[in-house]
Amino acid sequence: MQVTGVLPATGPAELEGRALDDWLTERYALPGAEWLRLNLITALGGQITGPSGGSNDLAGGIDRPLLRVLRAAADVVLVGAASVRAEGYTMPRRAPLAVATTSGDLAGRRFPAGLQPGRLLVVCPESARGRVDSELGDRATVLPLPDDAGGSARAVVTALRDHGYGRIVCEGGGRLASRLLAEGLVDEFDHSIAPVLVSPGAPLTTGDVPLTNARLTGLLLDATDRLYARWALPRR
Numbered sequence: 083m084q085v086t087g088v089l090p091a092t093g094p095a096e097l098e099g100r101a102l103d104d105w106l107t108e109r110y111a112l113p114g115a116e117w118l119r120l121n122l123i124t125a126l127g128g129q130i131t132g133p134s135g136g137s138n139d140l141a142g143g144i145d146r147p148l149l150r151v152l153r154a155a156a157d158v159v160l161v162g163a164a165s166v167r168a169e170g171y172t173m174p175r176r177a178p179l180a181v182a183t184t185s186g187d188l189a190g191r192r193f194p195a196g197l198q199p200g201r202l203l204v205v206c207p208e209s210a211r212g213r214v215d216s217e218l219g220d221r222a223t224v225l226p227l228p229d230d231a232g233g234s235a236r237a238v239v240t241a242l243r244d245h246g247y248g249r250i251v252c253e254g255g256g257r258l259a260s261r262l263l264a265e266g267l268v269d270e271f272d273h274s275i276a277p278v279l280v281s282p283g284a285p286l287t288t289g290d291v292p293l294t295n296a297r298l299t300g301l302l303l304d305a306t307d308r309l310y311a312r313w314a315l316p317r318r
């Protein structure tokens with residue numbers, strides 16, 4: 083696949099497999115041991131889902147290799163429970179998957195049987211622990227939130243950091259991403275843009291996200307006309 087580094091400018095290169103992964107790994111190196119990345123793909127209008135109701139309609143190009151590389155650089159992969167309910171979720175190869183939920187509703191999700199302890203984390207209020215335990219049994223490790231956390235994204239991030247997960251990559255969906263953005267917790271937004279227009283679709287941001295200025299620190303273009311922007315955001 084041809085990939086062009088626009089910022090920094092490196093010109094086009096033909097990259098596949100391991101060579102592509104290594105190249106992306108170098109470009110997306112993390113600056114520190116505590117970093118929160120948000121990694122999502124959207125249509126041109128900002129939708130995070132397509133006609134199928136999921137994000138697969140938008141995926142292609144080097145989007146999946148990039149997802150893999152960002153996962154490999156993270157201590158934990160964080161997702162909102164609605165994304166898991168909508169799409170199911172592939173387990174990251176190395177980092178644990180952490181699912182944020184206030185309800186504890188993960189019923190029907192086919193997480194693989196025989197998961198090693200600590201591979202699947204559920205970040206939820208104490209009051210939801212019983213439901214998680216009854217649905218997932220010993221496949222899930224609960225990281226409890228105070229019952230008065232009230233949907234605070236900071237509480238989720240604090241629970242992960244308290245357990246030693248400094249480098250977090252959040253893969254959505256929009257509501258969890260919006261809470262992280264609204265609370266000023268995102269260091270970097272890795273925004274993959276698919277060259278499609280579509281509506282309706284779930285929005286990238288919901289609720290109250292204050293006007294936030296981002297700084298472009300990286301930009302790639304691939305042969306499918308997907309753009310991969312790397313935006314630095316101010317921590318609040």
Ligand SMILES: NC(=O)c1ccc[n+]([C@@H]2O[C@H](COP(=O)([O-])OP(=O)(O)OC[C@H]3O[C@@H](n4cnc5c(N)ncnc54)[C@H](OP(=O)(O)O)[C@@H]3O)[C@@H](O)[C@H]2O)c1
Nearest residue numbers: 123162163164165182183184185233234254255256257258
């Ligand atoms: N384009 C992409 O890159 C991409 C990536 C991922 C997902 N998606 C799409 O996004 C859609 C789902 O997104 P969504 O915005 O509806 O939901 P979401 O962000 O995936 O999940 C929202 C849920 O996360 C839990 N949650 C959020 N904040 C929390 C907090 N502070 N503490 C504890 N739990 C918290 C709650 O779970 P409970 O409801 O259980 O309380 C909440 O309802 C799906 O259709 C999926 O296909 C797209």
